[in-house]
Amino acid sequence: EVQLVESGGGLVQPGGSLRLSCAASGFSFSDFYMDWVRQAPGKGLEWVGRIRKKANSYTTEYAASVKGRFTVSRDDSETSLYLQMNSLKTEDTAVYYCARSESYYPIDYWGLGTLVTVSS
Amino acid sequence: IRITQSPSSFSASTEDRVTITCRASQGISSYLAWFQQKPGEAPKLLIYAASTLQSGVPSRFSGSGSGTDFTLTISRLQSEDFATYYCQQYYDYPITFGQGTRLEI
Numbered sequence: 001e002v003q004l005v006e007s008g009g010g011l012v013q014p015g016g017s018l019r020l021s022c023a024a025s026g027f028s029f030s031d032f033y034m035d036w037v038r039q040a041p042g043k044g045l046e047w048v049g050r051i052r053k054k055a056n057s058y059t060t061e062y063a064a065s066v067k068g069r070f071t072v073s074r075d076d077s078e079t080s081l082y083l084q085m086n087s088l089k090t091e092d093t094a095v096y097y098c099a100r101s102e103s104y105y106p107i108d109y110w111g112l113g114t115l116v117t118v119s120s
Numbered sequence: 121i122r123i124t125q126s127p128s129s130f131s132a133s134t135e136d137r138v139t140i141t142c143r144a145s146q147g148i149s150s151y152l153a154w155f156q157q158k159p160g161e162a163p164k165l166l167i168y169a170a171s172t173l174q175s176g177v178p179s180r181f182s183g184s185g186s187g188t189d190f191t192l193t194i195s196r197l198q199s200e201d202f203a204t205y206y207c208q209q210y211y212d213y214p215i216t217f218g219q220g221t222r223l224e225i
Contacts, residue, residue: 035215045155045163045206047215061213097162106153106210108174110162 002026002109004098009114016088016118022081022098022111029079030054033101036072036083038094039113046094048072048083050101066092088118121145121209125218132197132223140192140221142207147187151211154183154192157220158203166205167192197223 008020022034033056036048049062049072060072071084081098095113122145132138142152150170155163165174167183170190180195194201202225207218 044220045217063214104151106165106168106208108165112162
């Protein structure tokens, strides 16, 4: 059974940093692209970023709203995905979901999410 | 690529037939997916490649379209179908979602 479990969310002040983690199990983690998607309270879904697999040189893509501030990384040996968030803004407040994907395929599995609150 | 989803909300009854539409600002071939999200839960993939039903999804869900115009149809609404639905294009970066359609009783 595919499982994605996020952790690391919490309260952080504007301008601060936070690192989210996602522990994956139940599938061959190294064979898939991995994404982060967020959802602000009461709002819709916003794709944040993607990291490709080793065969694609672990290259990354980002939404314009987070480019230069957020970094997606992965550790295939630990079957873990990460999201380093710097220079956080109040508008980054959201539930952050870890998700599995592939080239030219949509996200097919999602974690339960972790809440990040950016507030003074 | 901007995705315009309509309607934003809709009231219906069980056994009704419902259609939700998404329009892309440029052609995306068939690289469109539909998700269902219930309160407090993660989204669930229903349909990908515009019309391919994800494994385990009831056959009352169907999708159609290509290029810029797409539809999700639920043929006979069941009580468990009342949720919010999102479309997503995965043709180009950044990946983008529609604004969502809240389906209410």
